[in-house]
Amino acid sequence: MADAPNAGRRNTSSKLLIALDVFALALTGFALVWVIFFTPREAVMGDVQKVFYFHVSSAWVGMLGFFGAFISGIAYLRTRRMVWDAAGIAGVEIGFVFTLLAVISGSIWARPIWNTWWTWEPRLTTAFVMLLVYAGYFILRASVDEVEKKARYSGIFAIVAFTVVPLTFISIRLFRTIHPVLFGSGSGGDVFQMTPRMLASFLLSLAAFTWLFAALYWNRLRLALADQAAADEQLQLEAEAEQ
Amino acid sequence: MNTGTAAFAIFRKDLTAERRARELVLTMLVFGLQVILVYVFAFDLNVGLRDEAVPGVLWATIVFAGTLGLGRSMAAEREQGCLDGLMLLPADRTAIYFGKAMANWVFLLIVCAILLPVYTFFSGVNLLRFDLMAVVLLGTFGYVFIGTLLSTLTVRVRSREMLLPVLLFPILIPLVLACLRGTTLLLTSGNAAELQTWLLVLIAYDVIIATVGWLLFDAVIED
Numbered sequence: 001m002a003d004a005p006n007a008g009r010r011n012t013s014s015k016l017l018i019a020l021d022v023f024a025l026a027l028t029g030f031a032l033v034w035v036i037f038f039t040p041r042e043a044v045m046g047d048v049q050k051v052f053y054f055h056v057s058s059a060w061v062g063m064l065g066f067f068g069a070f071i072s073g074i075a076y077l078r079t080r081r082m083v084w085d086a087a088g089i090a091g092v093e094i095g096f097v098f099t100l101l102a103v104i105s106g107s108i109w110a111r112p113i114w115n116t117w118w119t120w121e122p123r124l125t126t127a128f129v130m131l132l133v134y135a136g137y138f139i140l141r142a143s144v145d146e147v148e149k150k151a152r153y154s155g156i157f158a159i160v161a162f163t164v165v166p167l168t169f170i171s172i173r174l175f176r177t178i179h180p181v182l183f184g185s186g187s188g189g190d191v192f193q194m195t196p197r198m199l200a201s202f203l204l205s206l207a208a209f210t211w212l213f214a215a216l217y218w219n220r221l222r223l224a225l226a227d228q229a230a231a232d233e234q235l236q237l238e239a240e241a242e243q
Numbered sequence: 244m245n246t247g248t249a250a251f252a253i254f255r256k257d258l259t260a261e262r263r264a265r266e267l268v269l270t271m272l273v274f275g276l277q278v279i280l281v282y283v284f285a286f287d288l289n290v291g292l293r294d295e296a297v298p299g300v301l302w303a304t305i306v307f308a309g310t311l312g313l314g315r316s317m318a319a320e321r322e323q324g325c326l327d328g329l330m331l332l333p334a335d336r337t338a339i340y341f342g343k344a345m346a347n348w349v350f351l352l353i354v355c356a357i358l359l360p361v362y363t364f365f366s367g368v369n370l371l372r373f374d375l376m377a378v379v380l381l382g383t384f385g386y387v388f389i390g391t392l393l394s395t396l397t398v399r400v401r402s403r404e405m406l407l408p409v410l411l412f413p414i415l416i417p418l419v420l421a422c423l424r425g426t427t428l429l430l431t432s433g434n435a436a437e438l439q440t441w442l443l444v445l446i447a448y449d450v451i452i453a454t455v456g457w458l459l460f461d462a463v464i465e466d
Contacts, residue, residue, distance in 0.1 A: 077462050132413040139409055143401040149466065153396055156459050157410065160392070163455050164414050171417040171444050174424070174437075 017218055024208075024215035031201075031208035039201040051109045053202050057209035059102035059127070064213055065095025066134065070162035073155035085151035086224030087217075088158055089141065094216050096134050098209075103127050122173040129168055133161045147231065246341075249334035253342025254349075257316070261350065266319075267312045271354045275308035279362055297368045298426035302419055304358060305383065306412075309351050313390040314407045316347055317398040326398075330464065340460040344391040351383045374429050381442070382422035385449040389414055392456040395463050421445040 035053045042049035068091030076084035106124060107117045118124070137157055144150040194202065261267055282300040286293045320326045329339050359379075363370045390411060397406045421444040428438040 077459075129413050129416050136406075136410040136413065139402075139406060140397075140400070143406060145401070149399075152462060152465075153400070156396060156462055159459060160389075160414065160455060163451060164417065167417040167444065167448055167451065171420045174420075174440060174444070 020215045024212045027208040031205045051105050053205040055105040057205045058098045061209050061213045062095045062099035065091045069158040073158035076155040090220035125172045126169045244334040246335045246338045249338035250341040254345045257346030271308040271312045275304045275358050278304045278307050302422050310408050313394045317394040321398050344387050347387040378425040381445045385418045389452045418448050
């Protein structure tokens with residue numbers, strides 16, 4: 001990167017990125033230690049409840065990623081700038097990984113608490129359906145060769161996919177739910193109350209994961225842009241070789 | 244040319260082509276019957292289960308048969324170079340979307356008009372009811388609108404026949420759930436309030452999908 005024409009600016013931005021990365025690692029590590037050692041055990045569920053802090057944070061980051069891809073899709077169709085395609089694939093990839101993490105951590109919690117690894121509970125089912133939808137996104141990208149078309153189709157699909165998410169959730173939710181309602185005025189017996197210290201831990205993990213999301217997004221975006229640059233260069237070399 | 248007129252011209256063109264070739268409806272219908280047959284065998288052992296499975300079998304059949312038609316309807320345009328001709332249309336290109344979607348809707352409804360009595364005959368559950376027609380109309384409407392959008396997207400992609408169902412089915416989940424529950428509630432004379440909620444979900448899906456399709460179609464078809 002040092003020999004690039006705008007090396008000065010690049011240098012500052014890569015320093016910023018390093019700072020972002022280091023801080024993301026530190027914050028995530030701190031949240032992990034804090035949740036394990038300094039957060040009170042939930043009286044009924046015991047230690048396994050601690051999965052919750054990372055479970056909700058993962059689901060949140062997953063949503064952020066898909067939302068990022070949705071916004072990038074709109075931005076790409078409006079501006080036709082390839083950077084938005086890079087932002088789209090970065091968003092979907094991060095969203096996919098973290099949604100998967102949320103499903104897995106949810107399963108770990110559900111085994112002792114609901115006595116089953118998997119139930120067709122609304123949020124779990126929605127997460128599962130979203131994984132399927134965005135798996136389609138990857139397959140779509142893989143089956144288009146032209147760069148412009150790939151970017152356009154991916155953007156369109158990311159928009160369609162995200163538009164349907166709320167309806168998917170609502171429709172699945174209309175079936176009976178057994179997922180604990182955490183916030184607001186839940187009337188069922190499933191509501192568990194967070195003590196102030198638990199809430200603090202929760203907000204800490206949420207902040208750590210959001211920071212981690214920003215760091216990952218930036219890194220993945222850089223990778224996608226480098227990918228684009230490499231593909232362009234290859235095309236150029238091929239054109240030169242033909243001459 | 245005004246968009247409505249253009250859409251209607253495309254719609255009529257598809258209907259004429261289908262009247263002469265009789266390819267789409269017939270294939271969808273035969274495939275639909277085969278799907279029903281598979282389910283009849285699958286649930287054959289338990290009579291009680293068989294009745295409860297009726298809405299599920301019905302909607303699985305419509306969805307599977309429909310995918311076949313949706314994929315074919317666009318592939319035919321592409322193979323004969325018609326898509327390029329359609330692109331020269333002296334009107335807003337969303338006319339192509341609405342024209343194709345409406346034609347697909349009519350084809351799917353014709354298939355349903357035959358499948359419903361046939362399945363009534365096989366299952367002994369009366370599916371020929373006016374209130375059920377509403378669910379079928381709303382459900383197939385949303386289905387062809389998202390299906391036409393995605394089949395236009397996948398038609399110029401390498402693995403198109405394989406890709407369409409993979410992209411389409413997870414997006415269809417809210418629609419299928421609403422149709423499924425709506426049909427079950429109608430057949431069992433269940434809770435009217437719940438039925439109303441599901442119909443609302445169905446209408447919301449239709450409106451959202453048709454709007455999204457209308458907004459995005461230009462970008463889908465532009466090359």
